[in-house]
Amino acid sequence: MKPLTINEWQALDANSRSDWRQRIEAELSDCIEITNTSAFSRRTLERTESESSRNQVLSGLPYAVKDLFNLAGHPTHASSILPILLERSASEDAAIVQRMQQLGGCCVAKTQMNEFAYGLSGENPHYGDCPHPKLPDCLSGGSSSGSAYAVAAGYLPLAFGTDTGGSIRLPSAWCGIYGIRWTPGYYMQGAMPLAQSFDTMGWFTRTADEMATVIAAWFELEASPHTSPISGRAFFPQHLLTPESHKATVQLAEKLELTIEQDMPRLSALLEPCQLAFNVLQSQEAYQFHHEWLEKYGANYDPKVKARILRGQAWTEAEVQTAQDTRLQIRNWFDAYFCEHDYLAMPICPGPTLPVDQASPKLREQTLQLTTAASLAGLPALSVPVWIDSTRSVGIQFIFKDPTPTVPLALLDLCKSI
Template sequence: MPAPLDLPSVDAFLPYPAADVGCAETGPLAGCTLAVKDLFDVAGYPTGCGSPLVLAASGTKDKTAPAVQTLLDAGARFVGKTHTDELAWALYGVNPHFGTPRNPAAPDRIPGGSSSGSASAVAAGLADIGLGTDTGGSIRAPASFCGLWGLRPTHGRISLYRCMELAARFDTCGFLTRDGDLLAQTAAVLLGEDRTPLPDAPRLVLAADMAARLGPSQRALFDRTFAGLEMAEANVYGAIGPDGLYQAFRTLQAADARHFVVPLIARTGMPLGGGLDARYAFAMSLTDADVAKADAVQTVFTSHMEGLLGSFSVLVAPAVPDAAFRRDAPPEIFENFRHAAMTLLSVAGMAGLPQVVMPAGLIGGAPFGVSLIGPRGSDLSLIALAIRLAARG
């Protein structure tokens, strides 16, 4: 077993000089502490986006991102800006420039990224709410890896103004907490009322082909979490297939990255590592035909998911294929896990749907989460359903 972790040493926060960031004295989040991923502007702080060159050019911001300000106005107290993968274009929380935050729930494992610092801070008890972003899984993966609750909201439902853009058609503002009740309270502040609330007893649908991608131990834990529930079954991927869905997502994410991240890399000539070099090269290689084909896949898949869920069904699905792997794992583990994880994570992303992740238990001593995916605009009622299911014991 790994040695006990010294919680203040989890390396979740960037060492920026402290600035006065005020918050309301009263409100639904009064008494809660807030850690903010270093993609969002916070007045009095730079915004480094996990990149030394971006940090050097940032300067001190004089405005705060609306999503952050909304939480401050609800009484949450800001405690720092947190580490992220370089330009947020990764899944593991490994930053070659600023280091890798620790996973307090499994100190020998990766924390997951790119909202790694926010996840680490919340799991260590150094913040109650971790604000981050989720483009391809950057809230959902660290939530599962660190034993947290997390929400990727309906695409477009929370403002990303004054937050770094990675891929606009997939970027969302998500958040992490240690329990479902605070996730629900935070969601209520950021989201307002659901536009498409679920019925009190929604139809549950097991994502059979997603669950089939789990290994035996992972599937057993997944099944135990939802044991005894009446569920229909459906295949999610259809003729597109899991690899086809991931490749379409990968293409569209890279195409969108050409609006900000790719030009930034080209303009600065920044050295690339940790897989960012391959993702940049892939984005540069795309043709208009490649993007059009992927766009057609997204249109078909979105329609398929809307038909599957309607306004009253919830998909019961794995979030990632396994618990976090070791920090010192060989490079092939990183690449193989990314492919397997993205075939699962692409489902909600490609259809713009909300997905809530909740802890399920341990695999090999490390946390493993499961998830629910709901119709567009059902975020709050989806969290409420997850809380009820988790309370079954």
């Protein structure tokens, strides 16, 4: 069936909405059974449209949430097989689900992910790797892999994920869709943490129009709010990008009439230290959350995830202090930058998706050099796809200062022309 956009959904009457939602739920089940992609949780859910929400923009809209967010009466597995998580159900909905209920949305599924959100690839040894929506042998990006797949493959118009070090931004880039991450703690109540001081929530849509629609609805703005002029700079560090990625990214930036800086020396010098600092601080926080489970259920963890978490107990006091110093330096840099500009545009990833067997630690390190400056500074970012050809894409992240709709809506106005 042809997927509906959010705007097309708004035009449907109540009976047509109900019929379409049932067909989508059937497609989700078929996707799991036929392709065994593990993009979706097998715990398909059904939420009904409330009488009070039927005149709202997102009324009855089916959406999915990453399997980190609680849904009352359902378990939150974080795509793991830990017995303690398989055996218990959430007592109440996560904050984002409560907010979507206020806006009239209907949660129909939970989506798969890298176990405990500790990965950027979409791989999961327990439930299967989430594939790329156009290149089934390639990676979708993670850790919010299933949510990105659900939207990019056309099963749902909206899905929620989390981003700690790039887990919304990278799947957005590789799957060729729009994504947004907000700020640490914002609507994160009722979500299982990975590294709480870095964890952010956000969502995916297929188009700029749909992203603008959801942002406007979330902040209860008029359907097409007026946007103000904004200014910013674009910086594309060529040494971290493949030639085809750099070429496509610069071409899109020129089409959007962005001001491109050939070099930003201080920021450039901080990119690798940011990646190193993030690895230290993220793993330290993850270990603090997981250490008791590791003692009891260590054999049930994905070995790669377990190794990343266990690093958190091994850092020296000097290494932690250096990481904290780097975090302060990048925050200070952004504070000064945002005194003069509204956004900073940067690449999300070195290049397009790769086959699973070509994923490497070096790729992870290079990606984190591009994503962790925003993570360490606790800043929101809008992800915009950049197509290299008909099946492969990368992305630009527009980093901005405050979790308000002004800058992303203005940027999305620009993107509607591409």
